Amino acid sequence: MRKTAKFISTATAIAALMGSLSLAPINSAYAAEKKAMTPVQKGKKLAFHKKKGNCLACHKIAGGKMAGNMGPPLIAMKARYPDKAKLRAQIWDATKANANSAMPPFGRHKILSEKDIDLIVEYIYTL
Amino acid sequence: MKKILLIATAFSIAVGAPIMASASPSGDLKAFRAYFKKRFPDVNLSAYKDGIYAINKDRREAWLEFEDFAPPYEDGVEYGKKLFNKAFANGKTYASCFKNGGIGIRQDFPYFDAKKGDVVTLEGAINACRIKNGEKKLKWKKGKMAAISAYMGYTSRGKKVNVKIPNDPRAIAIYDEGKRQFYAKRGQLNFSCADCHVYGAGSMVRGNLLSPALGHVTHFPVWRKKWAKKTFAKKNKRGPTDGFGTLHRRYGGCNKQVRAKPFKAQKKEYKSLEYFHTYMSNGLVVNAPGLRQ
Numbered sequence: 001m002r003k004t005a006k007f008i009s010t011a012t013a014i015a016a017l018m019g020s021l022s023l024a025p026i027n028s029a030y031a032a033e034k035k036a037m038t039p040v041q042k043g044k045k046l047a048f049h050k051k052k053g054n055c056l057a058c059h060k061i062a063g064g065k066m067a068g069n070m071g072p073p074l075i076a077m078k079a080r081y082p083d084k085a086k087l088r089a090q091i092w093d094a095t096k097a098n099a100n101s102a103m104p105p106f107g108r109h110k111i112l113s114e115k116d117i118d119l120i121v122e123y124i125y126t127l
Numbered sequence: 128m129k130k131i132l133l134i135a136t137a138f139s140i141a142v143g144a145p146i147m148a149s150a151s152p153s154g155d156l157k158a159f160r161a162y163f164k165k166r167f168p169d170v171n172l173s174a175y176k177d178g179i180y181a182i183n184k185d186r187r188e189a190w191l192e193f194e195d196f197a198p199p200y201e202d203g204v205e206y207g208k209k210l211f212n213k214a215f216a217n218g219k220t221y222a223s224c225f226k227n228g229g230i231g232i233r234q235d236f237p238y239f240d241a242k243k244g245d246v247v248t249l250e251g252a253i254n255a256c257r258i259k260n261g262e263k264k265l266k267w268k269k270g271k272m273a274a275i276s277a278y279m280g281y282t283s284r285g286k287k288v289n290v291k292i293p294n295d296p297r298a299i300a301i302y303d304e305g306k307r308q309f310y311a312k313r314g315q316l317n318f319s320c321a322d323c324h325v326y327g328a329g330s331m332v333r334g335n336l337l338s339p340a341l342g343h344v345t346h347f348p349v350w351r352k353k354w355a356k357k358t359f360a361k362k363n364k365r366g367p368t369d370g371f372g373t374l375h376r377r378y379g380g381c382n383k384q385v386r387a388k389p390f391k392a393q394k395k396e397y398k399s400l401e402y403f404h405t406y407m408s409n410g411l412v413v414n415a416p417g418l419r420q
Contacts, residue, residue, distance in 0.1 A: 057333045068331040095317070102327055104316040111315055 043123025077127045088121045152292040163341050175342030176411045200350035200416045206367040207278030215260040224256035233283035233413050237402050239298040246402045267392035273348040273371035280415025290406045305403025314387030344405045346417025347374040
């Protein structure tokens, strides 16, 4: 079983699950654009990006295309998560609240960096 | 679904998720069926052989049109038949290795061989036959192997999957290992097969509709558009086996999707997974090869 825990390096990460691959490299224009963005905008970009959060694979989010429905639509987040830290914890490791959760543990499995998660929380909290 | 998900069991490598608490294969089978009956009350058991097309009308119609017109796997089945009937250097053929000359027997695989103490898959038996007759092994996941397997499956269409788990501790151990493989979370994305094909069956992951695990195996090898495209891109010419892949090829693909390292085809992990996975489809008819995206 130990073997199964070995991760394929992110370089070869297959995005098939998460829809089709977007192979375009992150170019410098993108980097410049990123600099000018607010944290919420950056968070949105990360949340929608197929190789980053890819939240749309499973959640309907306003403005997102081709959303899946394994998870509930992300709406009214402030009302549902008065405590922002709880929202972050859900994204960091969904299996804490539900051991059988199908939602990937983005923080615990280092799918996203701590900073990326912070940005995503900022964005999700506006929904 | 939510309710079932919430009856939490231990995280990670728990043997058996909630619906699989039963200790015997026949009990597991019952629980598995009952789950899907509840999940898709309008879908008859016999319909599950069609994967996502059993649970989505629109997609089914488009698919049937393809199936009825000129299914792209036909050339591959024809080619598989040729290979199957071609004599080895010693003059014998595959027919000499199988019950009923290898015709109409797909439904009995995989089976537990008490002499070997191991499970025998159809692909395993095909290569064992080659070795026995002084030929080299074929590659496991596609090409000629998939074509021969597809032909043998094709001759078995309409027969009911009939996998036996004898009351032999070695067979039970393999079955249990397969069940564990099926329910174990894995990969960076932390998914079990069951997450997508039991609890998630019928849900969408982006544009992909998730098929129920019940009926998964009946139509393997499958012919996939995606695989045909991939082969064509690599070789820049078309061949009859381009779209084919065996069940273990698909397993590998599903492991990679969750960023887990796939196991090798026909080693113990996937063989036991196939044993469990196929047993769950007992009684459904073989309809190989299937046509898929």
